[in-house]
Each structure stands twice: as C-alpha cells, then as structure tokens.
Amino acid sequence: MKRSTLFLIVLIFIGAITEAFSSKARGKVFISDTIVNYFDKSGNPVKTKLESHTYQCIVPVGDQSSRFFNIVSYYTDTDSIKSFAYSRDSTVGFFGWNYVGESTVYYPNGQLKSLEKFDADGVPTDSSYYYYPTGKLKMLVTHIDTAQNPFTGSRMTKPYHLLYMDSLGNYLLKRGTGFLRLDYSDGAYFEGELKDNEKDGRWEGFNMGSRYEEQYLGGVLQSGKRFRSNGEVILYDAETKESAPILPLKLKQFMEAVYRQIDISDNLITQLKSRLVNVTFIVNKDGRLSKFKYDQDIPIKVSSAITTAIQAVGPWKPGRLQGEPVAVSYTIPISL
Structure with a gap:
C-alpha cells in the first residue's frame, strides 16, 4: 500500500543504485539495458548482490511506441520472487512506481503477500488483497473515486477498508469501522481506529527512527507529537504536518x-x-x-x-x- 507524501510535484524521493547490462532485441519485443538495483534488509540501496537482501530487475518490454517496464524483485538468498509488476517508467517517480495492471508481492516463504490493481494512469482500482505469511487473508480494500486530478485529468481514488483481521482470522474491522494497522516494508507502521472509513481518535506509529502520536476527528488531524530519541518532542497539526522545501529567495x-x-x-x-x-x-x-x-x-x-x-x-x-x-x-x- 502506497504512503501519502508531501504534495503533487513535491514528494519524498526514493533512490536506487543501478547497474546496466548488455542490450539485445528479440523480434518485435524490445529488450535492452536491463537495470539491476540492490537493497539491504531495510530497503536502502547497496552496490553489490553479495551485500544485498533483495535485488530488483527492470526490463523494457514492447516496441518504442508502446514500451512498458517489467519490475521484478527477488530475495537474494534464494533467488525466489519477491514482487512482480509492470510500469510505464523505468525509475521511481514522485508517487512511487507508476504501476499498470496487477502488482503482486510475495513473502520469503513463497506465500502471496498482496495483490493490487492499477489502471492505465497508475491509479489504484478495483479491490486490493493483503495476506499473512500463513496465507490467511489480512485485509481487503476497495478503491472508490473521489475526484479528478487537476493536473493530469486522471481519476483520483481513496481506499475503503472493507475487512481487517488478525492472524487467527478474528475480525478487527468491518466496512470501514474498527481497528486498523498499516505495516510498511521498512519497518514503519501506523495504527488506530477507523470510523466510517475515517481516522478517529488516537493513532500512533513509527517511522524515520522515532515514534509519533496523532489525534484525529472525523478524518481530520487535530494534533500530532513526534518523540525523538534524544528526548525532544516536536508538535505539529494538519497545517504543519507536511511542509515543502523553502527556496533561498522568493x-x-x-x-x-x-x-x-x-x-x-x-x-x-x-x-x-x-x-x-x-x-x-x-x-x-x-x-x-x-x-x-x-x-x-x-x-x-x-x-x-x-x-x-x-x-x-x-x-x-x-x-x-x-x-x-x-x-x-x-x-x-x-x-x-
């Protein structure tokens, strides 16, 4: 599940170290300049496969007029597949990968972790499924239209959380109401109560090396606190939670x-x-x-x-x- 970032053209950048291999063409299918990225267990880029936890292959597929990129990741120890998807771009963009069609992610044991779908503009669509390593369903999300992007004209959607269950199969959330925990590949998480699919009450999480708490009312952030490891407490609200870089001049x-x-x-x-x-x-x-x-x-x-x-x-x-x-x-x- 993708995380929200700053806004529109000003977003958190995700980097990658790349290594290019030789090119070759096969009939009408164009394959050249395969890119391999290596990552450690925390998702940080590293230089070689030997020091990596996972690696990613980016392969151009199709002709020059309708080219896609096959994004495939593997677990280094076993060379088993970690994820499989297609993108219109060969690099991570402002909103993450611009996936098209189905995107699947797998646990190291081979069990399906998530199945998500994206339309031709890379917007989440239909239903998304998330699973525990045992194969049991963890969360079911459908995507509802909310607006049209004023810059691209593409549709904008919002996740509606239909189901969320614990690892034993007990329901923690139904039809947008109940407890929800969102876990991310880098170890970050965010958890709290939803009411009619809107955050409500106290939510807490961990990212960027420290813990934070946020208070919501009807989906609107009222206040937030970040607790740094040095004891410093940073306060913010809906207006100050995200701020763009400031130019040196007007x-x-x-x-x-x-x-x-x-x-x-x-x-x-x-x-x-x-x-x-x-x-x-x-x-x-x-x-x-x-x-x-x-x-x-x-x-x-x-x-x-x-x-x-x-x-x-x-x-x-x-x-x-x-x-x-x-x-x-x-x-x-x-x-x-």
Missing part, C-alpha cells in the same frame, strides 16, 4: 537569479525539442541540491548550465514531514 526573485546565471548559445537552444525544459532535483535533508533530471534529451552543455545556475543561487531549507527534515523532489520549468 519564487520570482529565485527564477530571475537563475536566468541571470544561465549562459547558453542560440545554436544549442535550437537543438532542443522544446524550449520549455522541466528540471527535477532533490532538496536533501541539509538543504543541498542533487540528482538533477530533465524531461527531455538535451545537450550536456545545456543541462550543466541549468544545473550550475540553480545550485549557484544558494542553499534551501529542507522539507519536513511530521517535524523531521526529509529529502524532497522538486520540479521547476525553465524557458530558454
């Missing part, structure tokens, strides 16, 4: 400063498919900028000039989630 002044720094010849600009270039980068926990990516293939001199110009303006204040600084992806348009 937006208009920032963009003017960037444009003053950019020095690109007209000859290079004419080589671009579009003079509007969207650049995405990471604002790290310490405010440094890294991992610049561009939405089109552009000459290295152009991308280097834009990257240098953005970095030259100054350090940012990092985004925060529940009081903790987090690495956040940020996108800005550059018109050349």
